[in-house]
Amino acid sequence: MTEEVNFCIEEAKERMEKAIAHLENELRVIRAGKANPSMLSGIMVDYYGTMTPLQQVSNVGTLDARTITVQPWEKAMIAPIEKAILGANLGFNPQNNGEVIRIAVPPLTEERRKQLVKQVKAEGENARVSIRNARRDANDEFKKMQKDGLPEDMAKDAEGEVQKMTDTFNKKVEELLQKKEEEILTV
Template identity: 65%
Template sequence: MHEEVELVLDDCKERMGAAIEHLEKELLHIRAGKASPAMLDGVLVEYYGSMAPLNQVSNISTPDARTVAIQPWEKGLIPVIEKAILAANLGFNPDNNGEIIRINIPALTEERRKSLVKQVHQEGENAKVSIRTARKDANDMLKKLLKDGLSEDMEKDAETDVQKLTDNFGKEVDDLVNTKEKDIMTI
């Protein structure tokens, strides 16, 4: 029975960790007014008949805090990349000089900053919901094991461990959200 309890706890920890990873990825896409190559992670470009991520057909760099530079490996890709960036609806206006595509990142207005903070808090809440769902599933599995012959003491100890995991991962979500909020609100 001890192995089953360990499996339930490991599964719970894994699912909560996945919620944190997902939150980190989502927070990368929320821009804080600073240029970052990660802003273009979701952009797909048509390349020889198939869709390829932008970073697989070009070099993406940030020469300064307000500019993203994209240097395609083939000059013929410049208009295709510009279309893909516009189609991704990220709010960017690409500008090219025939060699490099530049994207100027505008400074965020106070209203836009507040809107982004709301978005960050929403992502944090989504992560917490995932964590609570993992906790509920783990506790349900422990109750099932209790019916199958697990001792009540072991079940209570395991539930306590699940709650500790929930608290720790919840605190991690709060820390990530607070850090991103400070990042966005810093001018």
């Protein structure tokens, strides 16, 4: 195959990989009833006038399956961290003992589990759409190249390769969704 075709295939593969990475990040934030430090990953704290990620001003860990602990590096940061956690609207109620902030992760209700599964499926569909868009763009590019003199069999081979990649990445999306659904529905 020509260099242009290979470049186009690589570009499509890169876009599909980014779709999978984005899906993994989105699924990591959706809580499944177990305490996980990544639940607090998007929280920004006012650190002396600068908005800073929580992980850069404290240690975030889990005490057990139902408790997240946040240990600020400076005691003066306890109040701003608590404020940031409450302001993030995650449904958590942080409590501190003057040194450590503890967050009890409430168990999920059946209704909430179903909502989370719907959210997971929506994220999966977004990833599939991104993958299909990458395939479509690559195929359009092959058609343009064909008009500019690329042999038809080479264009068909390239389209076939992109389709194989699409199938592989869709299978990955399905595996990620299934794993997350099981995690959410496990009581």
